[in-house]
Amino acid sequence: MLLFVSAIADVASYILAKDHFATIPIINVYFLVSFSVLSFMYARLLHGAKQAILSFIGIGFACFLWDTFCIHTIVTMQSYTVTLFSVLAIGYTLVYYDHLLSTMPAMNITRFPFFWINTAVAYYFCFNLFLFVFSTYIFENLKEEEVLAVWIFHNLNNTIKNILFAVGLSHVSERNVYS
Numbered sequence: 001m002l003l004f005v006s007a008i009a010d011v012a013s014y015i016l017a018k019d020h021f022a023t024i025p026i027i028n029v030y031f032l033v034s035f036s037v038l039s040f041m042y043a044r045l046l047h048g049a050k051q052a053i054l055s056f057i058g059i060g061f062a063c064f065l066w067d068t069f070c071i072h073t074i075v076t077m078q079s080y081t082v083t084l085f086s087v088l089a090i091g092y093t094l095v096y097y098d099h100l101l102s103t104m105p106a107m108n109i110t111r112f113p114f115f116w117i118n119t120a121v122a123y124y125f126c127f128n129l130f131l132f133v134f135s136t137y138i139f140e141n142l143k144e145e146e147v148l149a150v151w152i153f154h155n156l157n158n159t160i161k162n163i164l165f166a167v168g169l170s171h172v173s174e175r176n177v178y179s
Helices: 002-018 024-043 049-072 079-103 111-133 133-141 144-170
Strands: none
Touching: 002 024, 002 133, 024 049, 024 079, 024 111, 049 144, 079 111, 079 133, 111 144, 133 144
């Protein structure tokens, strides 16, 4: 589902950028939707934390609305909301790593799909947290060439995240799927 949401956002952004329209609204909505999808995934994987995670979805949605209508607009990169989503996603990954280490039988963890998917989420949000914290400043104050360089770094991290997702998905058909 995450790859599907990402593909839709990428295609929509490409079409808008090609016609010289702002792509920031797509990015803002993408983060809201992808955070919700990630949250539902972790709520299924972490049964004991399900209520807290579902509460975080509501908090994230309220923060998105607050950021959209009170601080920034939908056409401005919403650094507060994206930072909150990133910190919560990093928290999910840490809790899930702890869950894996305490409940998983002794086996080769690299053959377990959710290890790779969790690693992809941790990698992406940890490496991009700094960018997300300063995203409003970056988009509003840097020259176009500098913004492009920063966005290339983000896209490189996004590509690595997708490769890690693919590695995880390649292990799904194996008999060792464990949640």
